[in-house]
Amino acid sequence: MPWVAGATALLILAGLYFGLFASPADYQQRDSVRIMYVHVPSAWNSMFIYLLMAVAAAIGLIWNIKVADIVAAVSAPIGASFTFITLVTGSLWGKPMWGTWWEWDARLTSELILLFLYLGYIALQSAFEDRRTAARASAVLAIVGAINVPIIYYSVQWWNTLHQPQSLGVGTSAIHPSMLLPLLLMALGFKLLYVVILLMRTRTEVLERERNAGWVQELAQELAATDKFPPDTIRSGNEYR
Amino acid sequence: MREVPGVLSALGVLIRRDLLLALRRRAQILNPLVFFVIVVTLFPLGVGPEPNLLQKLAPGVLWVAALLSAMLSLEAMFHSDFEDGALEQLLLMPQPVFVTVIAKVLAHWLLSGLPLLLLAPLLALWLHLPGDAIVVLMVTLALGTPVLSLIGAIGVALTVGLRRGGVLLSLLVLPLYIPVLIMGAGAVDSAASGLAVDAHLSIMGALLLLSLSLAPWAAGAALRISVE
Amino acid sequence: MNIAEFFHMGGYALYVWGSYGVTLVVLALNVLLARQRQRQVLHTLVRSAQRNRGRT
Numbered sequence: 001m002p003w004v005a006g007a008t009a010l011l012i013l014a015g016l017y018f019g020l021f022a023s024p025a026d027y028q029q030r031d032s033v034r035i036m037y038v039h040v041p042s043a044w045n046s047m048f049i050y051l052l053m054a055v056a057a058a059i060g061l062i063w064n065i066k067v068a069d070i071v072a073a074v075s076a077p078i079g080a081s082f083t084f085i086t087l088v089t090g091s092l093w094g095k096p097m098w099g100t101w102w103e104w105d106a107r108l109t110s111e112l113i114l115l116f117l118y119l120g121y122i123a124l125q126s127a128f129e130d131r132r133t134a135a136r137a138s139a140v141l142a143i144v145g146a147i148n149v150p151i152i153y154y155s156v157q158w159w160n161t162l163h164q165p166q167s168l169g170v171g172t173s174a175i176h177p178s179m180l181l182p183l184l185l186m187a188l189g190f191k192l193l194y195v196v197i198l199l200m201r202t203r204t205e206v207l208e209r210e211r212n213a214g215w216v217q218e219l220a221q222e223l224a225a226t227d228k229f230p231p232d233t234i235r236s237g238n239e240y241r
Numbered sequence: 242m243r244e245v246p247g248v249l250s251a252l253g254v255l256i257r258r259d260l261l262l263a264l265r266r267r268a269q270i271l272n273p274l275v276f277f278v279i280v281v282t283l284f285p286l287g288v289g290p291e292p293n294l295l296q297k298l299a300p301g302v303l304w305v306a307a308l309l310s311a312m313l314s315l316e317a318m319f320h321s322d323f324e325d326g327a328l329e330q331l332l333l334m335p336q337p338v339f340v341t342v343i344a345k346v347l348a349h350w351l352l353s354g355l356p357l358l359l360l361a362p363l364l365a366l367w368l369h370l371p372g373d374a375i376v377v378l379m380v381t382l383a384l385g386t387p388v389l390s391l392i393g394a395i396g397v398a399l400t401v402g403l404r405r406g407g408v409l410l411s412l413l414v415l416p417l418y419i420p421v422l423i424m425g426a427g428a429v430d431s432a433a434s435g436l437a438v439d440a441h442l443s444i445m446g447a448l449l450l451l452s453l454s455l456a457p458w459a460a461g462a463a464l465r466i467s468v469e
Numbered sequence: 470m471n472i473a474e475f476f477h478m479g480g481y482a483l484y485v486w487g488s489y490g491v492t493l494v495v496l497a498l499n500v501l502l503a504r505q506r507q508r509q510v511l512h513t514l515v516r517s518a519q520r521n522r523g524r525t
Contacts, residue, residue, distance in 0.1 A: 035488045089488040113416045120413040136466045155420040204507040220518035
């Protein structure tokens, strides 16, 4: 399968980027800032994946393309994971930086709400029995959510400037170039990781949903002929003979 | 062949029908309102009767209570129509779907938002909210509760076909409600401190216009999906 | 910077390694669960193909 080769190559690339990051980080003086290398890329990913999810869902809804539905559905848990990572690392970064585990600033609060949006999407998807209806209903939710995310962000930011005049300068200062490199590497690495997992899961879902189609059956026959999946010794198909 | 009735008369018929049906099931209207009162009552009991503290908390408490009450009342919106198949009939009407949605939302608001609006001043007094803040509270509720009904309609439309849609509904609708909450409570808070509220109110107005134009479409689409 | 300093992270060890740890665990879970699902689906498909092969 062409997928396997592509996925493996991407995985190696992602791994390389992770590996590369390790060396520049060694030259940093302020160690807690290193958390930024996972926090910020995760945050970027959490938003990027949500947008992708909403677009894929919209495409699936408007043009009835099944793969688009699958991409949206599969992206949700990945996006939620990145959002979770963002929140946890943000909290762990906040303790040494601001002295508290949590701050209701625009970014963290919007991330929290984004997590709720993801969870709601996942919950709605799994609540429907018919897959098609599930995909379409959650598509509506994803689109509405996508419109809402900027609104939420700006209202929280605005609310914050009223209540907390001191700015919580996470990243407001210009990023030093030596820190920029590992940051971008990690960001790219995370994005590629998302793509890898996305491809893996999409491929699996397509196989599962099209299991009665001719090409899938042929593929299964081919795989059965190889020794990768030896038949069960305890339960073979003999019950029905 | 008779003429197809216009949009306005269809709206009128639908609203009247909803109001009549609701009046027969009075508990459904009263429950959320009682909840509103209870939540606001519990807060002083929980945090202590000190007037300054209560006054500071009042905008947030009142708005959160209004929000929760609205969420409670949402379920009634399309539920009974879905149960007896009337919803499908409504979707088959020659008038566009958003007419149905607007009618439902308006009826819902008349039965939940409006009473909230009327009850709020009394509850605000309990929390020692000063006079002009109460006025602002009324205005924010007047602008905000329709938004809650509109956005809520989307959530209800998405979950109406599900068996245990109640909790899911709250989860879905909560993130969407947050801007309204922030603006509404913020406005009342500003008023209580004597600051200007035009910014808050204009943003709330914008939210109202935005939801008025987008929510009926989204809810209509969701209804079609749910009913299939 | 020697190994000991690297682990100590200037006193922020808990936070930094905690963050990286959580990141690693969550992302690894994602990959592992995806793999597991893939294996499951392929397994099921091959099973039914094997059974069908006996019948055709």
